[in-house]
Amino acid sequence: MAITIRQVTADDIQALLTIEQASFTEAEAATKEAFERRIAKIADSFFVAEEDGELVGLINGPVVQTEFITDDLFAEIIENPVAGGHQTILGLAVAPHKRGQGIGEKLLAKLEQSAKGKQRETVTLTCLAHLVDYYERLGYVNKGISSSTHGGEQWFNLSKTL
Numbered sequence: 001m002a003i004t005i006r007q008v009t010a011d012d013i014q015a016l017l018t019i020e021q022a023s024f025t026e027a028e029a030a031t032k033e034a035f036e037r038r039i040a041k042i043a044d045s046f047f048v049a050e051e052d053g054e055l056v057g058l059i060n061g062p063v064v065q066t067e068f069i070t071d072d073l074f075a076e077i078i079e080n081p082v083a084g085g086h087q088t089i090l091g092l093a094v095a096p097h098k099r100g101q102g103i104g105e106k107l108l109a110k111l112e113q114s115a116k117g118k119q120r121e122t123v124t125l126t127c128l129a130h131l132v133d134y135y136e137r138l139g140y141v142n143k144g145i146s147s148s149t150h151g152g153e154q155w156f157n158l159s160k161t162l
Contacts, residue, residue, distance in 0.1 A: 001051050003103055005110040008046040008060070010039055015055035016048070023093035028151035030091055034074070038062075038090075041077045045087060047110050049094070049103050056098040059107040061088035061125070063115075068157045069126050071148050080118075086159075087115035089125035108138060116162045123162065126155035 008016070013035055020029045030038070038046055042062045049057035062073060063080040069088050089111065094103045112123055126146045127135060135158045136142060146155040 003056070003106055004050045005047050005106055006050060008039055008043055008048050008058070010036075012048055012055055013039075016058055019055065019058055019093050019095050020091065022096050024091075025151055028153065030074075037077050041079050045080055045111065045114065047107060047114075049107055051098070055095075057092075057094040057103045057107050059089060059092045059111050061090040061111075063087050063118075063120060064124075067122065067159065068124055068143070068146060069148060071150050074150055083119045085120055087111065087120040087123045089123065092125075105138065112160070112162065120162055122159045124157070124159040126150070126157055128153060129156060132156055132158065 013032060016035050017032055020035075023029070038060050042060065045063060046060035047058070048055050062077050063085040064073065065085055067086055069090070073088060073090060092104055092107060115123055125135070125140070126148050132142050138160075140158040140160045143157040143159055146157045148155045
């Protein structure tokens with residue numbers, strides 16, 4: 001079946017929570033309130049993957065002026081500037097039964113395309129050690145250990161110049 005990538009809507013909340021909770025630990029996962037804030041403030045950089053009416057993936061993050069993600073972004077979101085800055089990825093998640101089918105790459109490509117069209121400098125994210133190779137294969141550069149302590153984990157800064 002065909003995967004469609006589209007902008008998030010408020011009607012997606014329950015499906016977002018299901019995918020998020022299946023993909024991250026309780027300490028790492030975004031809450032309903034966090035998703036509501038992100039949809040209200042940064043819907044222009046929040047996309048979902050849909051297959052036959054079922055939400056199967058998500059990607060989101062605000063645009064910031066610094067090169068790397070800071071932990072305050074998980075709690076406080078402001079609207080994205082029209083142009084410039086660095087596109088962050090606070091979350092990329094795919095439903096467990098759909099992993100390994102390229103959905104994550106399609107979501108990344110959509111966010112990168114959108115960011116490039118808005119003259120963002122980079123796409124930046126943090127990930128756990130076991131995911132560094134995945135992102136490097138997609139053109140991201142490992143910039144070392146992040147200062148983030150989100151969810152009590154050790155994260156790595158990765159970025160891709162647009």
